Amino acid sequence: MIKIAIIDDHDLFREGIRLVLGQIEDFDVVFDTSDGSLFLEFLQHTIPDVVLMDINMPIIDGVETTEKSLEMRPELKIIALTMFADTTHYTQMINAGVKGFILKKSNKNELQHAITMVNSGGNYFSQEIIQKLAFQTINSNAGNDSLTSREMDILHWVCTGLTTHEIADKLFISAKTVEVHRNNILHKADVRNSAELIIWAVKNNYFSIE
Amino acid sequence: MIKIAIIDDHDLFREGIRLVLGQIEDFDVVFDTSDGSLFLEFLQHTIPDVVLMDINMPIIDGVETTEKSLEMRPELKIIALTMFADTTHYTQMINAGVKGFILKKSNKNELQHAITMVNSGGNYFSQEIIQKLAFQTINSNAGNDSLTSREMDILHWVCTGLTTHEIADKLFISAKTVEVHRNNILHKADVRNSAELIIWAVKNNYFSIE
């Protein structure tokens, strides 16, 4: 029996996954929650074999929960569930200790395969992510550098529609500084303007539309 | 027994909903598909009591499927499943004959309640949508006018990051014309700039991030 835990704030989806996995022989969903901190409590007395962790959360809580979980239980096998093929975070996530990436639009077979692979000590990365990564190495530096924390701040406000001047006021810095950050972000994301940037930010989990 | 059909291109989610509903007494999922045209074929020989229809599709196929379904079977009770509380389409959707709106982030109880209500001849609209609509009537004209088809064209290209000039070239019209459309869209959406516009477009199913 493979003991599985699911963390996803999306009630219907989580419940659905639970039932889908429950149908599969040898799979046993021992825990599911919408709240990362409840999972950390759970970890104090039980260790699941495989964890499905939604990354796509308000206030970047998926990544945080992953890191804290692996501090507590470094042997934990975590598969990241993401809405989009997020390639900018993949090194961080792998460094954080994630064993797999699977897209929310995948199907039952793929999910089953991923869980089986990861449980038996392997990795699983969905085809879309692998293809994107391959394409990125061809285009060398395109969208590879990760953002600094200040850049993430600025990106967040850009995505909510604030102007450079407004962001400057909000952060108590010069508009020229915000401009520099914006430009650096544009280069790192390898996009031409705010429109492309916002789409990129959503796809790469820097910003989520609620 | 309430016979239910589910149309959603998101395999795991659809399968999950199917199992969730299958658990409920009196509910019977008689059909589920990722493809709207397959549902139209199905409708030729069977009429479900309630249809759960995902609206959030590539190439606006959810709305189209809804309209065609109701042409074939006007008595059909369709509940729209949406990712966001999309208020700009609500009149069109109600005119099209939809009996309810429910958010994908809702839970099992709410879904069950919605299906029961709609099946017995009622309506169901999730709280979030009702609140947004109430707020909109206070702010009178804010974000109420619907877009023309040309405006939707332009909006699509704005969301993919093309500049006014590039859109003009693509559509073989003057940049000045594109500018007029952009401004009209900004006013109808009641937003200040492209950044806000893109978020608005995603939330209101004018553009979806794939």
Added chain:
DNA sequence: TGTGAGCTAAGGGTTTTCCCTTATGTGAGG
């Protein structure tokens, strides 16, 4: 102790967006 990354900031330029106005043509519907 220097080297580098990151935040800060300014100068100075081009391009694009945003925001008015006015105006013509066309097709649908009363």
Added chain:
DNA sequence: CCTCACATAAGGGAAAACCCTTAGCTCACA
């Protein structure tokens, strides 16, 4: 037939975004 909505287009100006450069400061790290 006449209005009305829509698409088209232009002028003209203000604001914002975009794109370089240079440069000082701090903090961590080797």
